[in-house]
Amino acid sequence: LKTADKGIVFLDEIGELGLEEQVMLLRSIEEKKFFSVGADKESESDFQLICGTNRNLQQRVKEGLFREDLLSRINLWTFSLPGLKNRPEDIEPNVDYELTRYAERTGDVIRFNKEARNAFLNFATSHEAKWDANFRDLNGAIIRLCTLALGGRITIDILNEEITRLKSLWDTKKIYSKDDITERYGKLIDFEKLDLFERVQLKGVLKVCSECKNLSDAGRKLFALSRLEKASANDSDRLKKYLAKFNLTWELISGS
Numbered sequence: 001l002k003t004a005d006k007g008i009v010f011l012d013e014i015g016e017l018g019l020e021e022q023v024m025l026l027r028s029i030e031e032k033k034f035f036s037v038g039a040d041k042e043s044e045s046d047f048q049l050i051c052g053t054n055r056n057l058q059q060r061v062k063e064g065l066f067r068e069d070l071l072s073r074i075n076l077w078t079f080s081l082p083g084l085k086n087r088p089e090d091i092e093p094n095v096d097y098e099l100t101r102y103a104e105r106t107g108d109v110i111r112f113n114k115e116a117r118n119a120f121l122n123f124a125t126s127h128e129a130k131w132d133a134n135f136r137d138l139n140g141a142i143i144r145l146c147t148l149a150l151g152g153r154i155t156i157d158i159l160n161e162e163i164t165r166l167k168s169l170w171d172t173k174k175i176y177s178k179d180d181i182t183e184r185y186g187k188l189i190d191f192e193k194l195d196l197f198e199r200v201q202l203k204g205v206l207k208v209c210s211e212c213k214n215l216s217d218a219g220r221k222l223f224a225l226s227r228l229e230k231a232s233a234n235d236s237d238r239l240k241k242y243l244a245k246f247n248l249t250w251e252l253i254s255g256s
Helices: 019-031 057-062 068-074 088-106 114-124 135-148 156-176 180-185 196-210 215-222 235-244 250-254
Strands: 008-011 033-035 042-044 048-051
Touching: 019 033, 019 068, 057 068, 088 114, 088 135, 114 156, 135 156, 180 196, 196 215, 196 235, 196 250, 215 235, 235 250
Parallel strands: 008 048
Antiparallel strands: 033 042
16 A cells, blocks of 8 residues: 555455455545554555455445445446456457567467467357456466467467366366355355255255245155155155255245
């Protein structure tokens, strides 16, 4: 903050700040004063603030994770920046930018051959390219391609290996990313505290429940095959007992 006196501070991922840090930031905004780490004397800084986040800060306020007074102070202007996958026109110039950065950092000038470049741009601007981490993913891809390039050239074989790696990376992230089920039932159960097996299974059950009108209907769908082997099937009771393992009831989940 001291360095930004009379200038601009950009704070990325402000939604991840703890409540104590939020108090300190709020004071530095309102009073232009703050304590540096380890200092016993206040410093002053008159700065303008730009914040970035991928969180819904109003929702964080409702959850008690973000201070309402701080949100009021920083929420003067709001701009929504689309992700890289929704900005295909930005792919090619940033590929060239990353190649230039790599050359400046390492002294090695790396280029795509024509076939590989066309293939990469076609993939990078297609629906297959998720770019979950936006420019971080693109930066990582270019660094790997440059590192593996032979004779300063990125070939189609090297590129195909990288495309396979990216697809695998994005598919793996789907397991751990916050999906619709997590968003809907996240307040009822902490999925991150479950083993992966239990998490995937429970989410599958909850998805079926969300599509059914009542407990009996959900039970019939979930136990459609195993019930055929039972002389007397009570699918509702089986589902009720399964949900109870996670302190859930039909009334709770149907009301979410």
